[in-house]
Amino acid sequence: MRMLKYSEAIGEATVQCMEADPTILVAGQSVDDHKGIYGTTTAAMRRFGASRVLDIPNCENAFAGIAVGAASQGLRPLVVHTRDDFMFLAMDGILNVAAKWRYMYGNKGGVPVVMRGVVGHGWGQGATHSQSLHSVFGHFPGLHVVTPASPADAKGLLVTALQGDTPVVIIENRGLYEVEGEVPEGPVGVPIGRGRIVREGTDVTIVAASLMVREAERAASALAALQGVSAEVVDVRSIRPLDEDLICASVAKTGHLVVADTSWARYGLSAEVAAVVAERAFDSLRAPVRRVTPPDSPAPVSWPLEEAFNPNADAVARAALEVLGLRGRVAVGEDELARGFVGPY
Amino acid sequence: MTTEPEELLRAMVRIRAVEEGLADVYREEQEMRTPVHFSIGQEATAVGVCAAMRRSDLVYSGHRCHAQYLAKGGDLTAMVAELYGRETGCSGGRGGSVHLVDLEAGFGASSAILGEMISVGTGAAWASAVAGRDDVAATFFGDGAAEEGVFHESLNFAALRRVPVVFVCENNGYSLSSPLSSRQPAGNSITRWADRYGMPGVRVDGNDVFGVYAAATEAVRWCREGRGPYFLELTTYRWREHVGPNWDYDRDHRSKAEVDSWIARCPITRATEELRERVPGIDRARAQWETESREELAKAIAVAKASPFPAVETLLSGAYED
Ligand SMILES: Cc1ncc(C[n+]2csc(CCOP(=O)(O)OP(=O)(O)O)c2C)c(N)n1
Numbered sequence: 278m279r280m281l282k283y284s285e286a287i288g289e290a291t292v293q294c295m296e297a298d299p300t301i302l303v304a305g306q307s308v309d310d311h312k313g314i315y316g317t318t319t320a321a322m323r324r325f326g327a328s329r330v331l332d333i334p335n336c337e338n339a340f341a342g343i344a345v346g347a348a349s350q351g352l353r354p355l356v357v358h359t360r361d362d363f364m365f366l367a368m369d370g371i372l373n374v375a376a377k378w379r380y381m382y383g384n385k386g387g388v389p390v391v392m393r394g395v396v397g398h399g400w401g402q403g404a405t406h407s408q409s410l411h412s413v414f415g416h417f418p419g420l421h422v423v424t425p426a427s428p429a430d431a432k433g434l435l436v437t438a439l440q441g442d443t444p445v446v447i448i449e450n451r452g453l454y455e456v457e458g459e460v461p462e463g464p465v466g467v468p469i470g471r472g473r474i475v476r477e478g479t480d481v482t483i484v485a486a487s488l489m490v491r492e493a494e495r496a497a498s499a500l501a502a503l504q505g506v507s508a509e510v511v512d513v514r515s516i517r518p519l520d521e522d523l524i525c526a527s528v529a530k531t532g533h534l535v536v537a538d539t540s541w542a543r544y545g546l547s548a549e550v551a552a553v554v555a556e557r558a559f560d561s562l563r564a565p566v567r568r569v570t571p572p573d574s575p576a577p578v579s580w581p582l583e584e585a586f587n588p589n590a591d592a593v594a595r596a597a598l599e600v601l602g603l604r605g606r607v608a609v610g611e612d613e614l615a616r617g618f619v620g621p622y
Numbered sequence: 623m624t625t626e627p628e629e630l631l632r633a634m635v636r637i638r639a640v641e642e643g644l645a646d647v648y649r650e651e652q653e654m655r656t657p658v659h660f661s662i663g664q665e666a667t668a669v670g671v672c673a674a675m676r677r678s679d680l681v682y683s684g685h686r687c688h689a690q691y692l693a694k695g696g697d698l699t700a701m702v703a704e705l706y707g708r709e710t711g712c713s714g715g716r717g718g719s720v721h722l723v724d725l726e727a728g729f730g731a732s733s734a735i736l737g738e739m740i741s742v743g744t745g746a747a748w749a750s751a752v753a754g755r756d757d758v759a760a761t762f763f764g765d766g767a768a769e770e771g772v773f774h775e776s777l778n779f780a781a782l783r784r785v786p787v788v789f790v791c792e793n794n795g796y797s798l799s800s801p802l803s804s805r806q807p808a809g810n811s812i813t814r815w816a817d818r819y820g821m822p823g824v825r826v827d828g829n830d831v832f833g834v835y836a837a838a839t840e841a842v843r844w845c846r847e848g849r850g851p852y853f854l855e856l857t858t859y860r861w862r863e864h865v866g867p868n869w870d871y872d873r874d875h876r877s878k879a880e881v882d883s884w885i886a887r888c889p890i891t892r893a894t895e896e897l898r899e900r901v902p903g904i905d906r907a908r909a910q911w912e913t914e915s916r917e918e919l920a921k922a923i924a925v926a927k928a929s930p931f932p933a934v935e936t937l938l939s940g941a942y943e944d
Binding site: 306307310311312332333334335336337339363366401402403404405406572573575577578581582583585618620 | 804932
């Protein structure tokens with residue numbers, strides 16, 4: 278299979294879905310310019326032009342509702358936010374309207390709105406430009422929330438989202454945009470709600486989402502090489518619905534669980550995964566669960582603090598050793614490819 | 623209290639020298655690891671408005687905030703240290719270029735989410751009025767931020783409650799790479815919103831520092847007298863790319879000819895020319911100010927670099943009361 282970058286996979290899915298379905302429109306601030314949202318909308322702009330790739334005013338609040346209205350009448354808006362933090366301004370439309378539409382109006386149909394939000398990563402993005410909001414969105418019934426970690430899933434999950442009838446929030450991490458991987462040529466969907474075993478193992482389960490899947494993989498390689506520990510890495514791929522069966526089956530096998538996430542621990546994905554395992558696979562657990570997340574503060578700009586703030590492979594490896602009651606140390610080091618934003622910018 | 627015309631020029635020259643110097647160092651060294659938005663070419667708006675205010679008045683701004691911070695008297699060394707992510711930065715290295723603050727100088731806050739400070743500036747001015755003080759606030763934002771709902775909600779509230787806030791829209795014609803024409807209907811006037819909400823509003827050439835100063839003086843007087851909010855739309859132009867130290871013409875959204883036509887309308891050149899007849903030796907003075915400002919920046923950079931980074935153990939401090 279040929280290789281694509283994560284960003285190219287998003288672009289390809291967009292174009293192929295727009296070709297198949299003329300009701301799909303891309304909308305967002307400066308989606309039509311030379312930068313094309315880190316290259317993800319460039320191909321669609323080139324292929325379909327400004328009538329289907331729309332530069333919109335700074336109107337996140339209204340546009341969430343506009344997209345719902347349009348979706349209720351036959352359009353399929355793909356709304357792009359260059360930072361998911363900007364989606365806070367769109368919360369009413371997303372949570373009070375889109376998420377509840379089908380239920381609140383007596384199950385007469387859904388609103389197929391797809392919203393992409395990019396998590397800023399690297400180069401001091403700071404408190405309001407690097408938050409991972411998937412856990413926030415994951416709280417609300419009525420939405421689907423996905424967090425692709427690989428180019429194949431970036432494409433496949435977007436394809437499924439654009440073909441479905443449920444509002445979908447896609448949270449992408451800027452640190453993944455340069456990552457390459459095998460991607461199917463055609464517009465083949467990846468089912469929403471099914472996780473993926475990224476790496477099989479027998480000693481400890483590491484459940485991760487988005488950028489942390491990469492970190493978990495790097496940690497697992499190092500654990501195997503340096504400590505002879507066999508870690509199984511589970512990529513949830515979808516926050517809501519969550520693939521509880523896959524997670525619990527893995528924990529049943531390994532008896533140990535680490536959850537790694539870029540959203541905070543409190544009320545976050547890692548809390549949800551731990552709760553699911555406590556409810557459904559309690560007897561399999563041979564040690565307390567460990568969570569690897571950002572510490573309980575907003576994101577700092579200063580780079581030594583930023584480095585300490587971002588959860589990484591080292592922290593994942595440390596947590597895995599801890600739950601296994603092992604003492605040693607595993608130093609994994611930095612991931613050059615997934616640094617996200619770099620200067621000068 | 624009036625500000626001499628030379629002082630307005632001097633303040634612009636200083637801000638220009640600081641920002642151009644920072645842009646070079648930012649690009650060459652890559653040690654200021656945080657996004658920066660320069661106001662190069664837009665100095666007259668910040669200088670003209672802030673010169674009409676007193677120290678206890680408050681100023682708020684968005685992401686493009688160095689100029690307002692400096693014009694209001696914000697500490698240069700603390701700003702530079704913030705860009706370098708140092709403990710001695712004005713926000714302790716936590717906030718970066720888009721989260722400046724200097725309460726002693728009356729710079730209330732800047733932030734990077736569009737429109738936020740339109741409402742926060744309104745609230746700060748409201749608090750001053752509620753407490754019976756006659757301090758006013760000015761809140762700066764771009765033409766792009768004026769599209770957000772919070773803009774309208776803030777104007778409505780301010781007019782309703784007669785809040786002593788000056789809304790300062792720096793209309794530079796772009797939001798990222800999007801020109802005004804792709805974001806607002808033809809014939810729209812941002813100033814006219816003021817009218818609709820029942821407050822005085824004027825549109826002024828934002829590259830004419832003397833014109834801005836005169837308009838802002840009237841606006842501040844109006845607010846200070848308790849007559850409610852006031853609106854200024856200042857037309858200007860950003861020379862550099864939206865974020866970062868470089869030039870961005872001839873990518874696809876604006877031409878070098880367009881940028882050059884605005885460089886020809888440089889607010890500093892213009893003020894210098896206007897003062898040339900009245901103030902003998904103004905060119906020499908300007909050159910002198912440039913040199914001084916560059917030296918001042920060099921010193922600030924040296925201090926910042928010699929300052930410690932925040933200790934990793936302090937990562938959580940500030941999330942709540944310590
Ligand atoms: C709510 C929100 N939406 C989008 C952005 C991304 N963004 C940052 S600056 C900017 C352009 C703002 O244009 P304008 O307000 O005119 O200010 P200028 O950059 O021209 O000074 C945009 C869209 C943001 N920071 N916040």
